Amino acid sequence: MAQRASTKSADPAANQESAQVVKDLHERMVRIRLFETEAGKLMEAGRLPGFLHLYVGQEAVAAGVMAALRDDDQITSTHRGHGHAVAKGVGLREMYAELYGRVTGACLGRGGSMHINDLTRGMLGANGIVGAGVPIAVGAAFAARYKGEDSVAVTFFGDGATNIGAFHEGANMAAILGLPVVFVCENNGYAEFTPQSGHMLLADVADRAAAYGMPSVIVDGMDALAVHRAAADAVARARAGAGPMMIEAKTYRFYDHQGVKGLRHPYRSDEEVAEWKARDPIDLLEARAVADGTATRAELDDVWQRTRDEIAEAIAYAEASPLPDPADLLLNVYSG
Amino acid sequence: MTTMTEAPAAAPGTARKLTYVKAFNEGLAQAMREDENVFVAGEDVAGYGGVFRMFDNLLDEFGPRRMIDTPISEAALVGLGVGAAARGLRPVVDLMFMDFIGVCLDQIVNQAAKMKYMFGGALSVPLTITTASGAGLGAAAQHSQSLEAWLAHVPGLKVVMPSDAYTAKGLTVSAIRDDNPVVVMLNKVLLGSTGEVPEEIYGIPLGQAHTARQGSDVTVIALGRMVGEALAAADELAAQGVEIEVIDPRTVQPLDTETMFASVRRTNRVLVVHEAVTFGGLGAEIAAQIQDAAFDHLDAPVLRIGAPFSPVPFSPVLEKAYVPDRARIAEGCRRLLERS
Numbered sequence: 001m002a003q004r005a006s007t008k009s010a011d012p013a014a015n016q017e018s019a020q021v022v023k024d025l026h027e028r029m030v031r032i033r034l035f036e037t038e039a040g041k042l043m044e045a046g047r048l049p050g051f052l053h054l055y056v057g058q059e060a061v062a063a064g065v066m067a068a069l070r071d072d073d074q075i076t077s078t079h080r081g082h083g084h085a086v087a088k089g090v091g092l093r094e095m096y097a098e099l100y101g102r103v104t105g106a107c108l109g110r111g112g113s114m115h116i117n118d119l120t121r122g123m124l125g126a127n128g129i130v131g132a133g134v135p136i137a138v139g140a141a142f143a144a145r146y147k148g149e150d151s152v153a154v155t156f157f158g159d160g161a162t163n164i165g166a167f168h169e170g171a172n173m174a175a176i177l178g179l180p181v182v183f184v185c186e187n188n189g190y191a192e193f194t195p196q197s198g199h200m201l202l203a204d205v206a207d208r209a210a211a212y213g214m215p216s217v218i219v220d221g222m223d224a225l226a227v228h229r230a231a232a233d234a235v236a237r238a239r240a241g242a243g244p245m246m247i248e249a250k251t252y253r254f255y256d257h258q259g260v261k262g263l264r265h266p267y268r269s270d271e272e273v274a275e276w277k278a279r280d281p282i283d284l285l286e287a288r289a290v291a292d293g294t295a296t297r298a299e300l301d302d303v304w305q306r307t308r309d310e311i312a313e314a315i316a317y318a319e320a321s322p323l324p325d326p327a328d329l330l331l332n333v334y335s336g
Numbered sequence: 337m338t339t340m341t342e343a344p345a346a347a348p349g350t351a352r353k354l355t356y357v358k359a360f361n362e363g364l365a366q367a368m369r370e371d372e373n374v375f376v377a378g379e380d381v382a383g384y385g386g387v388f389r390m391f392d393n394l395l396d397e398f399g400p401r402r403m404i405d406t407p408i409s410e411a412a413l414v415g416l417g418v419g420a421a422a423r424g425l426r427p428v429v430d431l432m433f434m435d436f437i438g439v440c441l442d443q444i445v446n447q448a449a450k451m452k453y454m455f456g457g458a459l460s461v462p463l464t465i466t467t468a469s470g471a472g473l474g475a476a477a478q479h480s481q482s483l484e485a486w487l488a489h490v491p492g493l494k495v496v497m498p499s500d501a502y503t504a505k506g507l508t509v510s511a512i513r514d515d516n517p518v519v520v521m522l523n524k525v526l527l528g529s530t531g532e533v534p535e536e537i538y539g540i541p542l543g544q545a546h547t548a549r550q551g552s553d554v555t556v557i558a559l560g561r562m563v564g565e566a567l568a569a570a571d572e573l574a575a576q577g578v579e580i581e582v583i584d585p586r587t588v589q590p591l592d593t594e595t596m597f598a599s600v601r602r603t604n605r606v607l608v609v610h611e612a613v614t615f616g617g618l619g620a621e622i623a624a625q626i627q628d629a630a631f632d633h634l635d636a637p638v639l640r641i642g643a644p645f646s647p648v649p650f651s652p653v654l655e656k657a658y659v660p661d662r663a664r665i666a667e668g669c670r671r672l673l674e675r676s
Binding site: 118172 | 407410411412418419422423425427442447457458462492514515516
């Protein structure tokens, strides 16, 4: 069975996270939150083409994990990938420009929301195919070891993705090859519109790790510090050559599977949504930071304001950016 | 990394002969010596040397770091290749039988093939996928297919079909040196066939067809093992005073149509032959392109010869009836010549 991490570490010293870590987590979460809420507004206003799978509510997972990584550590993401990209340091301008389909976008307007990547930041891409990023992260970890580097690969996936073959094959491959991969399951309770109870008989996805001889830990995915602690342990373990590990972060998406609001009949009760929103990961971290004196309310507000300004500037940049030229349609189909 | 010059042809009879599978093996080994970033992963490729002996002795030379036995997990195997290629390595992943691509098509089609494009050109995916295709060994419906049309349909992939020992080596080397995902479709029946193979490393340009025999009466465009069958048909027809030109595209994606058009403009008759089922096969694409580019030069409709629309049968008598051969090619050429 998976180890269940408590919100509080057994080690009292570990609970005194440095103010720097708290601020780092807070900044990453605020960036994700504002990026996503603004993207949602733009979508509802009909200004963005295509689909958006927004990350609002799950910020503690991306922030907690990414704060434990170096720039040269690699991640593979999902269709709900904006949070991972923002937390890994991908530029907001390039991200918005991509959502707008502009040539200045992270994919030159060729990929859109589900293919945002930045190889200079170790962001090996969001992915439109559920579970497909798992084996790719295994390959990235293989490459690191092959080249004698000590970087690790982290693959993010949802509860629903653990029912697809690529996840199981990738987990077993990483385990048998002893590769430095951290498997992060963001269990938001739903595979699109199907509750976890309707798609697997297990209560804890982390139990699946045991099938591959891989240790696992369950954390409160609304608690950025708890996620960060678990991630730091798993990353250190992988970096030291001890092989892969799985983290299951129990979390929740505040918005719909796609877009902001559900268009059809509700598949989640208002009470359930309200219960999770009452544990908003940013509110939780801010309350704790203010209570233990890590940050003042004014300092936290300043982060929100600075980020709002940055987001507004990034959106303006995207809107002012040129569209791709249809004459360049075939650019980058092949190398060479 | 892109030395694409074809090796100078040795004087007839003086070059060394190798089997198709040994030529592949030699090309792979030389490519591994040439570039430290090349490694091989797959089921039983290292300790066992591959079920078709494709990887014999490579573990001894390159060790377990570069020769990796993996679980039977084709999706994870190709995904490992994609991730490693994205991080700058040149993986060679082996799928044993081509029929197995059904269990890893997502990684080939949605990941490897599209990654460069949908990432805005931020990376290349220099991945080589080797696999054994083709009927003729009584391996039945799930171990005998030629699925090049599936892959040639996907922008971003390259597909090569070595037709003899010389191309088995040269196309493999070029596939590994290429910065794109390339599927190398070895042919199982040809594995033990021998041909002249230069000892030095050489590449064969991808997307460049080879005129295997010159002739003035009919152009036969043949894929993979059908090249040898077409050449045998050419010998038979030559005895009857008919000269057919045999074109081996070598690469079906990209496809060198210019060589085909030039030939058709001289012969005015064309037959396309492949092992895959005729419906929706490369023959359909080639026929469409030829009528588009050289309609006024055609004295007869483009004739396609392929397998009937059926899974590959097991019983040898059925399998023989299923796979096109020299007799059907010769008969097709005669039919084309009867039209005037």
